Amino acid sequence: MKNDEKTEPGTPTIDAKYKIEILAKGPYIVHGKPTLEQKRIINNEDGEPWDYIKDKSFEMQEVTSLCRCGESKNKPYCDGAHTHANWNPELTAPMTPLLEDEDAQVYSGPDYDMFDNPDYCVHVGICMAKNAAWRAVRHTDDPERKAVLEHEVERCPSGRLKLFSKEEKKFIEPDLKPSLAIIEDTKKKCSGPLWVMGGIPIVRPDGETYVRRNRVTLCRCGQSHNKPYCDGSHVAEQWKDNL
Ligand code: FES
Structure with a gap:
């Protein structure tokens, strides 16, 4: 079975207009105009992380380039900074479900x-x-x-x-529509990954598609060791998008 036929159980079937293409040494190219919001983590009565609150919305076009290297001056969008940024764009995550x-x-x-x-x-x-x-x-x-x-x-x-x-x-699985969010963690004083919801397919530069899943987090700081996915490195790096 080719990977582009694989879908994790509980992932919805969605309109074929949605897709995220990863450029080999560049940004995420988002197709289909899903919404993009900043979601901030909020605490419960005991001061523990407990839920998310929407802080901001960002405009999206039919095709939108989102920063993957962490260095754009126009985040969450790409401004071409990946060409001179100090980052390793290599996609090392396994294709295994x-x-x-x-x-x-x-x-x-x-x-x-x-x-x-x-x-x-x-x-x-x-x-x-x-x-x-x-x-x-x-x-x-x-x-x-x-x-x-x-x-x-x-x-x-x-x-x-x-x-x-x-x-x-x-x-x-939660009922998630095809949409995107960027996570803000004020407690840990850092910004987090691009949260891809609702089963939007993610396509590698070689044309292979990762297993389609309902909840996915893509690295946005450029420092993950499990690209394209976030591995939590943004916390140690205290990476901030300053949005
Ligand atoms: S956003 Fe890059 S490791 Fe989490």
């Missing part, structure tokens, strides 16, 4: 199997609130802890965490 990767693990509880591939963590931290999703998955016989688990996993922007319902025998 995220859940089939050797680093993926499964945590089982009464209602759900929680799949986890830590290579795709973007350090938003919502999954760590209220004693963490990894504990909650074992205690879903308590409705409050079940609700915490579902809340945390569906807000994992990269899809590192994913729930499989044992009763329904299917993956449970």
Whole structure:
């Protein structure tokens, strides 16, 4: 099976006008005019990361170039800075489906199997609130802890965490329309990845398409070691887009 025929379970079927092409040494070329918003992480009553709030919207065209090297002076758009920026544009992430990767693990509880591939963590931290999703998955016989688990996993922007319902025998995914967001983390004082929602296909320079997924986070700072995906390096780098 060619990779462009692969779709992760729970990913919606969408209009073919949507697509993100990655240029070998340049930006993300976004087709189809999905919306683009800045989403800022907000805390719960205990000061833990808990949800997102929309801060800004950005104009999109039928075809829009978004910065991938982290150095544009016109972020979130590309201004050609990738030609002289100090970055490695190489795409090193495996084409293997995220859940089939050797680093993926499964945590089982009464209602759900929680799949986890830590290579795709973007350090938003919502999954760590209220004693963490990894504990909650074992205690879903308590409705409050079940609700915490579902809340945390569906807000994992990269899809590192994913729930499989044992009763329904299917993956449970949030209902996401094809859209984009850029994540702002005021607590960690940094800006984060490009959040690609709703199954927009992502195409490599060689024409191969990554496994289509409902929740994906693409590196925007230029420093990830798992490109095109974010690996959380923007936190250590304290990268800011200053939008
Ligand atoms: S934006 Fe997260 S590693 Fe680049």
